[in-house]
Amino acid sequence: MASNVKPGTEQERRDVILAAGIDVFIEHGYTSASVDEVVRRAGGSKRTVYKYFDNKKGLFAAVVAGICDQMMTPLGPEITDEKGLYDTLENLGRHYLSILLQDHSLAIYRAVVAESSRFPELGKAFYEFGPGAAVLRLSKYLSLQNDLGVLKIEDTESAARQYFGMVRSDLHMRAVFGLQLPGQKDLDQSISRAVDIFIKEYDLDQ
Amino acid sequence: MASNVKPGTEQERRDVILAAGIDVFIEHGYTSASVDEVVRRAGGSKRTVYKYFDNKKGLFAAVVAGICDQMMTPLGPEITDEKGLYDTLENLGRHYLSILLQDHSLAIYRAVVAESSRFPELGKAFYEFGPGAAVLRLSKYLSLQNDLGVLKIEDTESAARQYFGMVRSDLHMRAVFGLQLPGQKDLDQSISRAVDIFIKEYDLDQ
DNA sequence: ATGATAGGGTACGGCACAGTACCATAGATG
DNA sequence: CATCTATGGTACTGTGCCGTACCCTATCAT
Numbered sequence: 001m002a003s004n005v006k007p008g009t010e011q012e013r014r015d016v017i018l019a020a021g022i023d024v025f026i027e028h029g030y031t032s033a034s035v036d037e038v039v040r041r042a043g044g045s046k047r048t049v050y051k052y053f054d055n056k057k058g059l060f061a062a063v064v065a066g067i068c069d070q071m072m073t074p075l076g077p078e079i080t081d082e083k084g085l086y087d088t089l090e091n092l093g094r095h096y097l098s099i100l101l102q103d104h105s106l107a108i109y110r111a112v113v114a115e116s117s118r119f120p121e122l123g124k125a126f127y128e129f130g131p132g133a134a135v136l137r138l139s140k141y142l143s144l145q146n147d148l149g150v151l152k153i154e155d156t157e158s159a160a161r162q163y164f165g166m167v168r169s170d171l172h173m174r175a176v177f178g179l180q181l182p183g184q185k186d187l188d189q190s191i192s193r194a195v196d197i198f199i200k201e202y203d204l205d206q
Numbered sequence: 207m208a209s210n211v212k213p214g215t216e217q218e219r220r221d222v223i224l225a226a227g228i229d230v231f232i233e234h235g236y237t238s239a240s241v242d243e244v245v246r247r248a249g250g251s252k253r254t255v256y257k258y259f260d261n262k263k264g265l266f267a268a269v270v271a272g273i274c275d276q277m278m279t280p281l282g283p284e285i286t287d288e289k290g291l292y293d294t295l296e297n298l299g300r301h302y303l304s305i306l307l308q309d310h311s312l313a314i315y316r317a318v319v320a321e322s323s324r325f326p327e328l329g330k331a332f333y334e335f336g337p338g339a340a341v342l343r344l345s346k347y348l349s350l351q352n353d354l355g356v357l358k359i360e361d362t363e364s365a366a367r368q369y370f371g372m373v374r375s376d377l378h379m380r381a382v383f384g385l386q387l388p389g390q391k392d393l394d395q396s397i398s399r400a401v402d403i404f405i406k407e408y409d410l411d412q
Numbered sequence: 413a414t415g416a417t418a419g420g421g422t423a424c425g426g427c428a429c430a431g432t433a434c435c436a437t438a439g440a441t442g
Numbered sequence: 443c444a445t446c447t448a449t450g451g452t453a454c455t456g457t458g459c460c461g462t463a464c465c466c467t468a469t470c471a472t
Contacts, residue, residue: 013419029237029320029323031235031237031238032237032324034458034459034460035459035460035461036458036459036460043420044419044420044421045419045420045421045422046421046422046460046461046462047418047419047420047421047462047463048418048419048420050461050462051418051419055460055461056459056460056461107323109319110319110320110322110323111320112383113315113316113319113320113382113383114235114316114317114319114320116316116382116383116384117235117313117316117384118238120384123382123383123384123385124383124384124385126383127379127380127383127385131376131379135376155395158375158395158396158399161375161376162372162375162396162399162400162403164376165371165372165373165374165375165376166368166371166372167371168371169364169367169368169371170337170341170367170370170371173333173337174333176319176322176329177318177319177322177329177330177332177333178322178323178326178329178330179329179330179333189361189364190364190368193364193368194368196407197368197403197407200406200407201402201403201406240428240429240430241429241430241431242428242429242430249450250449250450250451251449251450251451251452252430252431252432252451252452253432253433253448253449253450253451254448254449254450256430256431256432257448257449261430261431262429262430262431
């Protein structure tokens with residue numbers, strides 16, 4: 001079965017629908033988005049959509065997973081330590097913010113937040129794959145620096161959370177609420193301050 | 207005109223509807239909430255609701271304003287400086303978190319975030335009256351401490367943002383996404399760490 | 413060529429909801 | 443007692459949308 005169809009494999013077909021779903025859910029959120037709109041953009045018919053996805057909720061879950069992928073890939077698989085503590089932290093913070101403040105990320109954040117009471121597992125997944133993954137990555141790096149004697153941190157995970165909290169500062173919340181997006185200067189300031197403070201607190205050399 | 211009606215003044219009537227609206231919007235968010243549900247809880251009829259509020263959106267705006275009031279009053283009008291820098295910061299962080307992590311606050315945060323692309327002025331208002339107000343209050347206090355020679359901070363507003371960012375850490379985001387609410391221990395840890403770091407960075411005595 | 417199958421197009425059932433219209437009633441006014 | 447006004451109750455209109463059913467075409471196997 002699964003004989004090849006003309007315009008593309010089943011996988012490609014599914015991806016087209018998924019991409020359209022991403023656009024629509026980003027634009028309208030979950031409740032206000034309509035499956036018909038997805039069909040309109042993807043081409044084809046509802047029948048096909050419901051062939052690949054159980055229902056609207058299932059499509060939304062797939063969309064969220066897809067966006068998490070898109071979001072996290074530029075952050076790289078692992079933190080390397082070629083450039084020293086300061087630059088590593090600074091670099092990580094920069095990537096983190098640039099991802100978090102993209103239009104896509106903000107839009108999907110809004111959509112997931114809106115539905116996280118109705119679909120709790122969705123909010124959980126989004127956190128784990130997005131901000132939570134970043135925390136774990138940094139925490140792992142900090143533990144390594146602990147072992148190397150560069151840092152002295154008791155609870156590396158809490159420290160990582162706090163670092164990202166400092167980096168985010170108000171920037172993310174303000175962007176989420178639609179206040180004007182921060183400029184490069186704001187980002188730079190927030191990151192460099194966070195790094196300074198973090199190092200002053202934890203670096204054994206200081 | 208506006209002759210007295212039986213069960214209460216017009217103001218009271220409006221307040222009852224508003225209170226019902228708060229409950230319903232908190233429970234369902236904006237889009238999924240229905241005006242009929244508000245009517246059911248407030249008693250009376252749709253006609254009366256639409257007498258006091260232009261439409262669903264207007265009711266929602268009033269609800270958000272009402273909740274902002276409810277939220278911010280326990281934070282008190284002004285920061286006093288009776289207890290020294292450490293205790294003042296610690297106290298402020300505690301109040302801040304306890305407000306931010308209330309069920310009500312989380313629910314209305316979700317609802318406002320969800321609609322902030324459709325109703326940008328709403329998101330803006332919510333931020334200004336909520337987290338933004340806290341930032342301004344702290345910033346003012348920090349400036350005062352600057353003048354008194356206790357602190358040495360160039361940009362007090364940024365410092366205030368960063369302080370709250372540290373205090374929030376991941377706690378708020380995780381709560382928003384419906385991961386389990388942080389325990390008292392988590393709050394204490396986040397706050398005390400934030401205060402320590404902040405003072406170590408900015409206090410002239412250190 | 414003939415049959416089978418997947419998928420595009422469309423329409424529909426069922427439901428929910430925003431906002432309005434209408435009627436009956438309870439109190440206020442004279 | 444008579445009239446008027448405001449409001450509760452309810453039905454209605456118009457709209458939108460999820461999920462399914464049906465028809466028809468285009469491709470593939472034999």
